[in-house]
Amino acid sequence: MSRWLVAIVGRPNVGKSTLFNRIIGQRDAIVHDLPGVTRDRHYAEADWAGKTFSIVDTGGYVPASEDVIEIAIREQAEVAINEADVVMFVVDGEAGLLPTDIEIAEILRKAEKKVVLIVNKIDSEKREPSLGEFYKLGLGEPIPTSALVGRKVGDLLDVVTGDFNVSETQESDPRLKIAIIGKPNVGKSSLVNALLQEERNIVTDMPGTTRDPIDAILKYYGEEIVLVDTAGLRRKSKVKESIEFFSTVRALKSIERCDVAVVVIDAQQGLEHQDLRIIETAIERKRAVVIVVNKWDLIEKDETTAKTLEKALKGKLRIYDFIPLMFISALTKQRIYKVVELVKKVDIEQNKRVSTSELNDLLGADIKAFPPRSRSGKEIKVNYVTQVNSKPPVFAFFCNEPKLIDDNYRRYLENKIREHFRFDGVPVVLSFKSKN
Ligand code: GDP
Ligand code: GDP
Secondary structure, X not given: OOOEEEEEXXXXXXXXXXXXXXXXXXXXXXXXXXXXXXXXXXXXXXXXXXXXXXXXEHHHOOOOOHHHHHHHHHHHHHHHHXXXXXEEEXXXXXXXXXXXXHHHHHXXXXXXXXXXXXXXXXXXXXXXXHHHHHHHHOOOOOEEOEOOOOEOHHHHHHHHOOOOOOOOOOOOOOOEEEEEEOOOOOOHHHHHHHHHOOOOOOOOEOOOXXXXXXXXXXXXXXXXXXXXXXXXXXXXXXXXXXXXXXXXXXXXXXXXXXXXXXXXXXXXXXXXXXXXXXXXXXXXOOOEEEEEEEOHHHOOOOOOXXXXXXXXXXXXXXXXXXXXXXXXXXXXXXXXXXXXXXXXXXXXXXXXXXXXXXXXHHHHHHHHHOOOEOOOOOEOOEEEEEEEXXXXXXXEEEEOXXXXXXXXXXXXXXXXXXXXXXXXXXXXXXXXXXXX
């Protein structure tokens, strides 16, 4: 199911990040095994009244240098209008209307997208009469909020999610869909071009001006494979923060639409924080992932280089070390078609079904060898395991005390599943249920 995307735009200091944090509430507090990865993300999943959506805050992408701030805000508003389903435009009820607000409103008015005008810092009812001037923006009725104290945020979310359909129908394209994602400059467009055997230069379009078909089709031994949103790779900007914002939004959207995500990293840079964040996002969305280490031509190599580097990278991946990696050069086209082969392999893995008897034979023995123990010493019995779904694979463990199974034991079982049945690159879901 494709997910709705909401973007928060507006001048600095109007309260965008305060609002963002209030909307995502506790969700971001989930502590992962990879310390720090989740914490400074400027996008997250949120839900309101059973409607889930992704939300991204442009407030996280503000340049440090004053002279490009205005450009960045404008560019990001344009991207938001193009890519998001709903744009939340925040202005400051305390400071009143400023010229930049009027400029942003002009961009937003042109698009046929739902824009919700939010006048923030209206901390009490007393201040509401001052809303009048904001009607001038031509974006309809302003909604007064206080992100700080949480005033009217619920009403706001009702409006934002008003058109979100809970039961949206799925795209039923049988072709394999690949998203090529990663930080700026790792070589994503070079890889796409190499695969498509096109030597054309990347056009330097301003965001919002590309109206090309979004996807590219790769013919692979007669099979059509969809490379999702390759047009999105062409957006360029001189402002580093804007580029980061584009690639975040693009990654969020293309992960949604893909069967397998190819995360490209730069061999010279190794695995950085931002790479891990992208990988984490794909895995959270239960997408199969492969990592492609690009610019391999720039690495001084001897016999052991690849092995050593692979080991170092796997170490950094930690709980995501089930993701396969390979080394390529988009420039020299070294091994680029192996990427497609690996993707296809991982796609087969995610559709795989393990028989119940095989699962119980092998995992049954593992559970017997190392039974779960509750902290209070209560006996936990796992009676039966079966794979209830694929893509992503879901394994249901039936036991007497499902709530007492702790994270360590989950990980033990996940490791055993991978030891026996691989599922390379595929996030697996373990679900513990009462035995009856
Ligand atoms: P951003 O730059 O738009 O992301 O703005 P921030 O969320 O960082 O907020 C800027 C400042 O405004 C901070 O000092 C916030 O505490 C304050 N602020 C945010 N929302 C409100 C609000 O609803 N009422 C008041 N009084 N202050 C707020
Ligand atoms: P994107 O922003 O991830 O789409 O990255 P690009 O494809 O635009 O590549 C960024 C820069 O890296 C360009 O200058 C490319 O020529 C260069 N590049 C891409 N792949 C390779 C590679 O395999 N080897 C080398 N040496 N350079 C590469």
